[in-house]
Amino acid sequence: MQPLEAGEPRTIGAYRLLGRLGAGGMGRVYLGRSAGGRTVAVKIVHPHFASDEEFRARFRREVEAARRVGGEWTAPVLDADPDAPVPWVATGYVAxxxxxxxxxxxxxxxxxxxxxxxxxxxxxxxxxxxxxxxxxxxxxxxxxxxx
Known part of the structure; x- marks a missing residue:
């Protein structure tokens, strides 16, 4: 995990971000914690995708599909906001x-x-x-x- 840099969010949705886990073509992944203390992985899409309605529709479909899976061998989707100014999804953190x-x-x-x-x-x-x-x-x- 890398520390948060200046300009990176400190919270997203109801989650306090603790550090950056990684980044990819779609966005950055952060380690976060809920108010109740649950550790989560929060993926925030790159801001340039936020203005692309086709991307938002695809992201919304992917979040809904991931919510349906929730198997013992996959990280569950706990929360998401595909309609936020910068879309994001929170999943169970896999240590x-x-x-x-x-x-x-x-x-x-x-x-x-x-x-x-x-x-x-x-x-x-x-x-x-x-x-x-x-x-x-x-x-x-x-x-x-x-x-």
């Missing part, structure tokens, strides 16, 4: 490294770990596909490793 970071830090994983990750990923995709959805962003940086 652990991404698969790409684990591989970079430790090299190839033991066979048992590879099998467990493959089984978990398959279960997550079965839940997604079972709802008639397609996950279009499966990649090592989006696969989180936890106990």
């Amino acid at each position: 652990g490294p991404s698969l790409d970071r684990a591989l970079a830090a430790h090299g190839p994983l033991p066979e048992a770990s590879v099998r467990a990750i493959g089984a978990g990923l398959a279960r997550a995709l079965v839940a997604v596909h079972g709802l008639g959805l397609v996950h279009r962003d499966v990649k090592p940086s989006n696969v989180m490793l936890t106990l």
Whole structure:
């Protein structure tokens, strides 16, 4: 986690932002905390997308699809505001490294770990596909490793 920089938001919706977890083509992801103390991951889209109505419609559909999944192998959507001046979504925080970071830090994983990750990923995709959805962003940086 990186500290918040000047100009970055300190809150979004009902969540206090604690630091930046990462960034991608669509936006930045922050570690946040609810008033009740729950740790969350808050994705805030890049501001230039906020004025694109086609993007907003797609983001709204993706949030609604993600809300439907909520399986044991996926992070649940807890809150979102696709109509905010800068759209955002909050999900349950998954404590652990991404698969790409684990591989970079430790090299190839033991066979048992590879099998467990493959089984978990398959279960997550079965839940997604079972709802008639397609996950279009499966990649090592989006696969989180936890106990």
